[in-house]
Amino acid sequence: MGRNLQTGRRLRPIDLARGHGLSTQAVRNYEEAGVLPAAARTAHGHRIYTPLHAAALRAFLALLPGHGHPAAASIMRAVHRGANDEAFRLIDEGHARLLEDRRTLEAVERALRDLAPSGGGARGRAGGPPGQGGVFIGPLAGSLGVRPATLRAWERAGLVQPRREPRTGYRVYDEADVRDVRLAHQLRRGGYLLEQIAPLIARVRTAGGLEPLRGALDDWRARLADRGRALLAGAAGLEAYLRERG
Template sequence: MGRNLQSGDRLRLRLRPVDLAREHGLSTQAVRNYEEAGILPAAERTPHGYRTYTSLHAQALRAFLALIPGHGHRTAASIMRAVNQGAVDEAFRLIDESHAQLREDRRTLQAVESALGSLEPAAAPEPDAPSGAVRFIGPLAGHLGIHPATLRTWERAGLVSPRRDPLTGYRVYDEADVRDARLAHQLRRGGYLLEQIAPLIAQVRAAGGPEPLEATLRDWHGRLSTRGRAMLAGAAELEAYLRTVPSPPGR
């Protein structure tokens, strides 16, 4: 990991809590809280009880703050605690989990884009459909190639919300319901669970259809790219800290 700083070297470079805090616009209490939480290594104390920090603590704080944008506060804190406890492999495992989640989020975005792109133009109303409606449950299920019971399951999961005909009590699927059912069908074929699909359908409804979601999808792409780049920046600062932190005894 490169040359570790000797204990004497670290003690010669003494820093106060305020020195660490000023670099990042933090309060001195925040720095103390990070130490107490194990995010920073334990500080030595002067004979009068004042905390004495070193360049080791300064780099630990930089690493922690750099990890937050890519991994979130909780995971970043767990990574730093693992490193400070000498459990570097656990820190790497946590980092791997964040990367796996980012990869899964990218796959979800790709599935949504693919599903939206595969939606056919809305079909013409059925001859026997009441005014303002598109299909009853049987014709819609037949159009999608699924069983009517599947549509009822999707309804219970919140994927479709058909109204009831006041005279017959039959489910009536309007154009938006048909769109949601087709989108759900595409995502189910892609292997996504109902609980994963429901919030995506809700986004389509809130946007008023697939077309207004284009801006949302672009923003989604941007946020994933920003997160990936933040992970790289966090990794660089963590690597710098790992080169500085003393190796556990026996290594």
Template sequence: MGHNLQSGERLRPIDLARAHGLSTQAVRNYEEAGILPAAARTPHGYRTYTPLHGRALGAFLALVRGHGHRAAASIMRAVNEGAADEAFRLLDESHAQLLEDRRTLRAVEDALRDLEPDTTQSTPSGTTFIGPLARGLGVRSATLRKWERAGLVRPRRDPRTGYRVFDEADVRDARLAHQLRRGGYLLEQIAPLIAQVRSAGGLQPLEAALTGWRARLTARGRAMLTGAAELEAYLRDRGGAVVWLM
């Protein structure tokens, strides 16, 4: 928290807002959303908060950095409603998603590392056809047609013959898809990864993007640790303060 709030201290909305760099309206909004426990009211109807509200606000803001605003709000609402098990389930879901994101990153990194030199038979113009490409990858032509329907490769059609023509980018996408399929990934999981390669402009720019991706996952994991510590402190304080707050 931004400053030391002594036990039993009564706080105005502005006190909580200043301690956390927020507006008073944001504090009121968080209370109305169930992120903070309900505030007591003075005889004139003014809200009064306690150090426990400050702890709740600190926990919420810490959770946002690791879990996102929606999940953090749901976690805090569950805690404030006395549904701790639901809060823990939501935390588990976020951790499971982070683990899945790490696995996806690893799969892409492995696929890039394991890409072998191109052995397909290409024409001098840098294009190839479905048969040579399938043989180079060790798959059937039907597999490449299936990948095309799933959006993993996007060959153009020769206007004279109607044959599929794979350019260098198509070959790259096919080889990356092949590596990911060997890693056990489903077509619907591979499609967005191939889209990232295309939007990055190839494999080299994607490698730089992966470095940033890895850093973001690390930062998210550390933020989750901080959020867990703040939430545990709130749960501990809440357990000893529920009676006098009600």
């Protein structure tokens, strides 16, 4: 079947580009990048495309939404040099990244469920300094069962940004800081690294708290579902191309 596709009717770059919203130059660029198999040339140097090239383009465009351009291109290049195992490994890596993102989302959701409403309670439990409306590092660390050095490490990693008491220079954690520390604590207990937690804490700060973040989490979950479907569609597109190659 692959031989029939390769020796079938000739196609021009415009024939491949038409219907995909691509330029003819993009088609030529894809061939030069190895996304499409190498095309034969006429005596005058014009490229000769075939239905096999059209099938390769369809496979690449199917892979693109789920894997992104660099990975999708690498998958197609691996196929065209006969390294199907490498192509399958790259596809597996795409699914593994999605699974890791799902686990991160689940960890954030668990952490949010485990966070009790803060109100003024966290300040009272941790023993904030009189008149300052905040919590010192020692009582806060003690309420979480961690050392003050741990909170200082989290500050260096950008997870929390307490203010300093002007007279003493002591760290003072306000209500938002306590929230961020407690969220970081839950995620650390879930096995997440500081560099993985920092962008999630930043998302909480940008959202203005936990409640606005819930809408962002719903959107995050929907985007993960879209990626999952895109990965399935990409795998189906590649399988169809592999069958046509024979």
